[in-house]
Amino acid sequence: MAEHTDAPLPASHAVSGHGTDASGLTLEVDKRLGDFLLKASLTVPARGVTALFGASGSGKTSLLRLIAGLDTPDKGVIRIGEHSLVDTRQGVFVPPHRRRLGVVFQEARLFPHYRVRGNLTYGMRPGARSRFDDIVDLLGISPLLNRFPATLSGGEARRVAIGRALLTEPRLLLMDEPLTGLDGARKQELLRYIARLARDIDIPIVYVSHDPDELIAIADHLVLLDQGRVLAHGRLDELLTRFDLTEYLGGFDAASVITATVADHDHHYALTQLRLEDGQRLTIPLVDDPPGTTLRLRIPIRDVALALSKPEQVSYRNQLSARVEQIGLVAGNKTSIEVRLRVGEQILRARLTRKSFDELGVKEGISIVALIRSVAFDTR
Amino acid sequence: MLSDAEWEAILISLQVAGTAVAWILVPGIALAWLMARHEFRGKALLDGVLHLPLVLPPVVVGYLLLVSLGRQGLLGRWLDQWFGITLPFTWQGAAVAGGIMAFPLLVRAVRLSLEAVDVKLEAAASTLGANRWRILFTITLPLALPGLLTGTVLAFARALSEFGATITFASNIPGETRTLPLALYTLIQSPGKEAAAARLCAIAILIAMLSLLVSEWLARKARKRLRGRDG
CATH class of the missing domain: 2.40.50.100 (RNA polymerase II/Efflux pump adaptor protein, barrel-sandwich hybrid domain)
Structure with missing residues (x-):
């Protein structure tokens, strides 16, 4: 398979492009959820797509919720660049609505009582108004603007959800298995949109998935999670060649x-x-x-x-x-x-x-x- | 077509029921939200107290109102001294009685509809930069609108039909607190007024039917809109 991509930049080469405040995410958290202990420490580079990969129950989505602010860690620090989102020792907790992180949920979560246009502009920042048309074109959703979410197909709804998140001018885009439940063709189509997004719009993306094919197509970096721990993180192509991870990356069909x-x-x-x-x-x-x-x-x-x-x-x-x-x-x-x-x-x-x-x-x-x-x- | 006395009873009833709903609407929604979205100590107790007016004899509620809000009551004296407000034997007092009797119905309906609102949508709104109030007014309440409408109409109908608490607390004063049910009661008590009583009875049925139809129509419209269909 072949996919379009910029040459992925390793973390040490991360630069902020086009004068945006692109900067990486640093995270070190403990969180107990019942019997499950999430204990993660990782950095997300300021550019490219970083995949959180692991079997279900490995803590991917829990980690994403912590980053988004929908959950509070028991202990730890989450930072974007120099800016603390959470620091339990200092008593810092920035609520989700002030984090400026775009989140694309598994089930799109469009507001049923707003039309597509209303959904898109719900969290739009003034600075993004001029980019409205570009983003709508990029995602191919301009014909849908006057429709209600109930009338959209799964793939269309996901695209609207992505656009809605982008228009908030997020510092980081979090995507929680955005392709779940789509059929093969829709999946490939949306995957292409996301890959293009990662290339055209200079926002770091954290992409949660358990599907190796998706990650091969778009991820530059990989965070491998197992039972609430980070087993390894680094460039996808490097991790894929590591013998010691074969067991966990087995789904990648050894390539x-x-x-x-x-x-x-x-x-x-x-x-x-x-x-x-x-x-x-x-x-x-x-x-x-x-x-x-x-x-x-x-x-x-x-x-x-x-x-x-x-x-x-x-x-x-x-x-x-x-x-x-x-x-x-x-x-x-x-x-x-x-x-x-x-x-x-x-x-x-x-x-x-x-x-x-x-x-x-x-x-x-x-x-x-x-x-x-x-x-x-x-x-x- | 209608006599002056009948008109008077209808207007007082609408005024009393309308005022009753107006004053319980905001506290009712707030309490319903609290019950639907939060766990706290004494929640079961509060729930029980909330439902008391549904199970208590209305006369008991009226009596308690008289004791607390009457001129000699603790609250009543305070209201009289500081604001010059007297509630017993006034139509405002009837509205208070009707509101209290209608309160549990309102809270129940609103709570159920709030519980049905997907909290995931609220979480999504928060990631889009909406604070708590914006989420409440743009997501939660609009999505709970059908239940809100049903609750309001139920409460209105309950306040309209209130009898026991009203007659105990606000008495049966023509032109002031004689609502439709009280007027009907008065007619039944007087010999030779059977025809007039029957007319009032028909009017009461008509008003009740009308409010149910209006509520059903509004709720259907709201549901349609929420399901995301045009028009």
Whole structure:
């Protein structure tokens, strides 16, 4: 699959763009909810989409409610930039209506007695008035302005809810599984809107989800939650390559995420050539993005094969020179071994049987050729 | 068509019931909101006290009003001295009696409709920058409107039909506190007024039916609007 994206910026490179007061979120909270103890500490970079990922009951939504101010932590600090939203030691608690955080809830939560326009302008700040038309166009909801929420489809309602939150000029946009309950096509459509949003509007987004496919498509950063604790957080593509997290990221269907630039198109064979940053080339089925566009590719681990040298006459179209960086066992699987390859600056994962592994004599540090089936780049 | 005495009784009734509803509306909504949205010590007790007028004989309520708000009563003396307000044997007193009798009905209906309002919508409004008051007036009350209307009409009808507390506290003074039920009672007590009593009875039924129809119509309109249909 390929998705449009800006190259994700790591936290240390975070900059505030366009003079807005974009700044990251720092959080360190304890909260007891019955038998469940949420004990989280994390930072959300000032740019890009940060996903809170975890099984249901891992504390994603509880964390989001704490950030939004709909719940109070027992202990802890929540800050945006230098501005404290909660500081239990200092007795600071900014109520939700003064936090300037946009929240998009799972069920849209539109006000049934207001038309779409009324919903959109309910929390609109004066500064956002000039952007009303842009936001409405971006979300494709201008034909809906005079309708009542009861007459909207699920996807339309979510889009209105997103617009309503954006028009409050939030410092941070919180989205709680905004695609739940939508069918496949609607889901893809809304996902595209959100991805475009993350790119066009310079607001950090915290995105709660338990769906790996959604996160691969839009997340830059990942916060992995398990039973109320933060297991890991960092750049999505880096976390995805960590062996120790495989168990928790199993749903991600073991894959690597690689970014590449569109080089040129071959319309005759309906193929597109991509260039990796180290100059190596990849071929994928034709996409309609112009040369120069950066794409994010997901390469399932099972679609990568290894060879010691470039084979001749083989249908694997993509052959990348790589270096074996790390070798690890696959949890709960006695047959296979997982190998992390370095391709330029990027990481590619491959899995092979222990038998092939021994026959090939794979060792850390050796040069190897990664064979990737073109279809692995299916854009869906 | 109607005699002067009949007109008088109708007008006094409307005035008394209207005033009764007017003075209990805000405290009734406030209390209903408190009961619907908050847990506190003594809530069950307060709930019981609230419902007392429904189960007590109305004469008892009238008697208690007389004791507390009468000229010699603790509150009554204070009202008389500081504000020159006298309630017993006045139509205002009848409105107080009617209001108290109608109060539980109003609170009950409003509370039920407030409980039915989705607090998630209120939470959403707060994340959009609305403070507590704005949420109350733009989300909570509009969404509770059908119940609010029903409660108001119920309370109005209850105040209109109030008899026992009224006659005890405000007496049965023609042109002052003789509401429709009191006028009807007076006619029944007088020999040879059966026809006049029947006429008043019909009028009472008519007014009650009319208020029910109006309330149903308003509530239906409000519900339609809330369900988000045009028109």
